[in-house]
Amino acid sequence: KAGVTQTPRYLIKTRGQQVTLSCSPISGHRSVSWYQQTPGQGLQFLFEYFSETQRNKGNFPGRFSGRQFSNSRSEMNVSTLELGDSALYLCASSLQFSLAGISNEQFFGPGTRLTVL
C-alpha cells in the first residue's frame, strides 16, 4: 500500500506570493490533517478534513486555507506569504477523523519544505 505523498517536496517563494501544497492520503483513508513545523514554534496543528469537510482548525490566520476532494486528496493554500511562513508542512492521513485533534493512528507524509524569501 502506498504511503502518504506530498507535492512538491521543496518550494521557494517570495513574500506576497501564494502557494498551494498537495497531499494524497493512503488509499481508503478519509481524514487528512495538516501541520506546520518551524524551529521556533515546533509542530502546530493547522486543520483537519474528513469527507470533504473541515472538522477542526488550529490557531492560524485566514491566509491559511485548505480543502479536500471527493477522492480524499487535500490541498492547503497560503496566500500573501510572509517570511514567517517558511516551514516544513506535513500532512497525515487516517481512517477516521479525530475526536480531539488526535486520531487513533496517523500516517505522516514526508512534508513540503517551504522557503519564503
Added chain:
Amino acid sequence: KNEVEQSPQNLTAQEGEFITINCSYSVGISALHWLQQHPGGGIVSLFMLSSGKKKHGRLIATINIQEKHSSLHITASHPRDSAVYICAVGVTSYDKVIFGPGTSLSVIP
C-alpha cells in the same frame, strides 16, 4: 508555562543504554501520542495512549493520567534510534492537539 513540556531537551547515549524521555502536560486530555521524527522530516507515530502502558519491540510507553505525565522508554538503544521524539496530546476541552517541543536523541555506537 507551556501546556506540554518534555525533558530532557537533548540526550546523548551510548549504544545499549536504557533511555527515558518524559512528557508532562497541564491540560485535560483524551489521548497522548508519541511520535518519532528522523532527520529529513519523516514522522512515524509510535504509540497512542489513554491509560496504562504499551510495548512495541524495544519501546515502552506509559502514562499516568492523575499525574499528567507520560514516559517513553527505549531498551538496548541503537544508533538507528537517533531521532527527535515528540509527545502530542489531544485536548478535549477545545478539540485540539498540542505538541511538545521534542527531545533530540543521539545514540553513539
